Amino acid sequence: MSKYDNDPDFLDLLAAWHENKTLSPSRKKELLERLEQDEALRLELAREIEMAGLTRAAQAGEPRWLELEEKLGTGKEISPDFESEVMKKLQTKTPESGRKSILGFPNLVWLGIAAALVFAFLNLSNKEPVDKGVAKLIHKEPLDEAVAKLIRLEGIAKPMEKERILQKGEEFAIEQGLVEMAFRETGVHLIGTGPLNMTLLGNDRIFLNEGEIKLVVPPQGIGFVVDTLERKFVDLGTSFVVQATNEGSKVLVLEGEIAVGGRNDKPSQLMGKGSTADFDRNGSVNLRSRGPSGVPELSLPSMVTSERSLTGKIYGIKEGSLPSTTDKEKIKKRAIVRNFIPLVRSGFKNQDRFKNFVQGRPLRFTGIAGTYDNFPLRTSLSPYSVENGWLAWYSGKVKAPKTGRYRFWGYADNNLLVAIDRKPVFEGSRYDSHFQNELKVPRKNHPFLPCLNARAGFASGKWFEVGDEPVRIDLLFGETSMTMTSGLLLIEYQEDSYEKTYWGQPKWPLFLTEFPQEKQLAELDELRIHMEEKIKGSFSVSQDSVWQVASDS
Numbered sequence: 001m002s003k004y005d006n007d008p009d010f011l012d013l014l015a016a017w018h019e020n021k022t023l024s025p026s027r028k029k030e031l032l033e034r035l036e037q038d039e040a041l042r043l044e045l046a047r048e049i050e051m052a053g054l055t056r057a058a059q060a061g062e063p064r065w066l067e068l069e070e071k072l073g074t075g076k077e078i079s080p081d082f083e084s085e086v087m088k089k090l091q092t093k094t095p096e097s098g099r100k101s102i103l104g105f106p107n108l109v110w111l112g113i114a115a116a117l118v119f120a121f122l123n124l125s126n127k128e129p130v131d132k133g134v135a136k137l138i139h140k141e142p143l144d145e146a147v148a149k150l151i152r153l154e155g156i157a158k159p160m161e162k163e164r165i166l167q168k169g170e171e172f173a174i175e176q177g178l179v180e181m182a183f184r185e186t187g188v189h190l191i192g193t194g195p196l197n198m199t200l201l202g203n204d205r206i207f208l209n210e211g212e213i214k215l216v217v218p219p220q221g222i223g224f225v226v227d228t229l230e231r232k233f234v235d236l237g238t239s240f241v242v243q244a245t246n247e248g249s250k251v252l253v254l255e256g257e258i259a260v261g262g263r264n265d266k267p268s269q270l271m272g273k274g275s276t277a278d279f280d281r282n283g284s285v286n287l288r289s290r291g292p293s294g295v296p297e298l299s300l301p302s303m304v305t306s307e308r309s310l311t312g313k314i315y316g317i318k319e320g321s322l323p324s325t326t327d328k329e330k331i332k333k334r335a336i337v338r339n340f341i342p343l344v345r346s347g348f349k350n351q352d353r354f355k356n357f358v359q360g361r362p363l364r365f366t367g368i369a370g371t372y373d374n375f376p377l378r379t380s381l382s383p384y385s386v387e388n389g390w391l392a393w394y395s396g397k398v399k400a401p402k403t404g405r406y407r408f409w410g411y412a413d414n415n416l417l418v419a420i421d422r423k424p425v426f427e428g429s430r431y432d433s434h435f436q437n438e439l440k441v442p443r444k445n446h447p448f449l450p451c452l453n454a455r456a457g458f459a460s461g462k463w464f465e466v467g468d469e470p471v472r473i474d475l476l477f478g479e480t481s482m483t484m485t486s487g488l489l490l491i492e493y494q495e496d497s498y499e500k501t502y503w504g505q506p507k508w509p510l511f512l513t514e515f516p517q518e519k520q521l522a523e524l525d526e527l528r529i530h531m532e533e534k535i536k537g538s539f540s541v542s543q544d545s546v547w548q549v550a551s552d553s
Helices: 008-017 025-037 039-059 068-072 082-091 096-102 106-122 328-334 341-345 352-356 434-439 518-535
Strands: 127-129 135-137 146-154 165-167 171-174 178-183 189-202 205-216 225-227 232-235 239-245 248-255 257-261 269-272 276-280 311-317 357-359 369-371 390-399 404-413 415-420 423-427 444-446 458-460 464-466 471-479 486-493
Touching: 008 025, 008 039, 025 039, 146 189, 232 239, 248 257, 248 269, 341 352, 341 434, 352 357, 369 518, 404 415, 404 423, 415 434, 415 486, 423 434, 423 458, 471 486
Parallel strands: 205 225
Antiparallel strands: 127 135, 146 165, 146 178, 171 189, 178 189, 189 205, 205 239, 225 232, 232 257, 239 248, 248 276, 257 269, 311 357, 311 390, 369 486, 390 471, 404 458, 404 464, 404 486, 415 423, 415 471, 444 458
């Protein structure tokens, strides 16, 4: 409870902001004088107005990336120097006539704008402004005000001991390991990994100088703020991950929404569930879900097959077999994946459209994980029509490691489909894939579980049951057009429990029919670490989860 909850000046200012109270000229004069003289009141008013604006924006059903100025009702564009101009008006002693003109805006709306856009960005951040919109933290000595309780600490901590209460203004750092803490009044739960350096600015605000943290914010904690040098992130009832390095900051929204505020005159914007973005020191923003997969291409394991191998072929459309065109819609309709639709619908029997295909050398299935830009070249699919894409088709009989219910998880840019006993059970293709749009295989997207460059996160298929007998598997994976391809295919057993990442994703095992050799195993481990550290998303490799190829396959 705020000390201003029963303050008549504070209540009148809020009422004026919400446009539900008319104030006399003398009362307006009193409020202006109080605002000029009482820094703490300005701070509290700014907090209240900022959260009111953010909450309305979040509940309005508007697009996620939304300028908050529209919600503040300014009715016009704010000048680049708007904040400093309002600050001058508040801090300069003006004649009576000047004050009347300042208060001439209808219903004191200017007070709300001034408080929200000036004090929220300058006073609330506890920083001194520096060039290029970057701010630095003014270190404060810890105050005698408890804000958070340390729950768990694994690693080297400085300058504090385990099992203690953290104070307002206290700097917290660990060189390695993991820390878990809970904020006392707001109930916000924080998990961080080292190296980590942050300052607890209060019950509802921290400054993250270095490291990566995940926050889970309950309803009473809405409005919790994470400051970095590039941005401030205001929670609107969510779970999110923030990372700060000397190159910039990153954010991933796992649930709900957050408001992202700039460090200068830039407006705040909303990010929703599944959104992820990078902010560098120069102010540029990169939405990584729109780019390449962000993972390396592994070396190609030996394609020499044995009786334990799930085999396949890679297909492309013959170069020159179709008239040349630059029409994107025609190219899309000619994509090789579209020629596989009749095959899938026929239970993998109808190969009438294969007459225009060329093949590479025979394939041995070694899992789907990483980038596959050079896969056609490595498997001798040449020459073929690159603009019409390529597709690999693996088929055979496999035996599950245990009887019971399974489901697939994963994603591919562009095409990924798995069928058991000739019936599709998983489709994890990109949103514009012919597999997704024409076959309508049951699928659930999980945007709060990042997977490569998928906007919709991991996809999961329906549960299917297998017994002691081998089942037929058909697996299709490939590119719609050109060569930028990536994918990940994992398998979940319903009765198993899996280790989770700190952002909550179970590390389901990679779907394999042979356990990797030492070199491939090392590369897969490097890929997993790269994903966890750079783009989120993870997996495991387990010998107990390998599906054995049947001898009569």
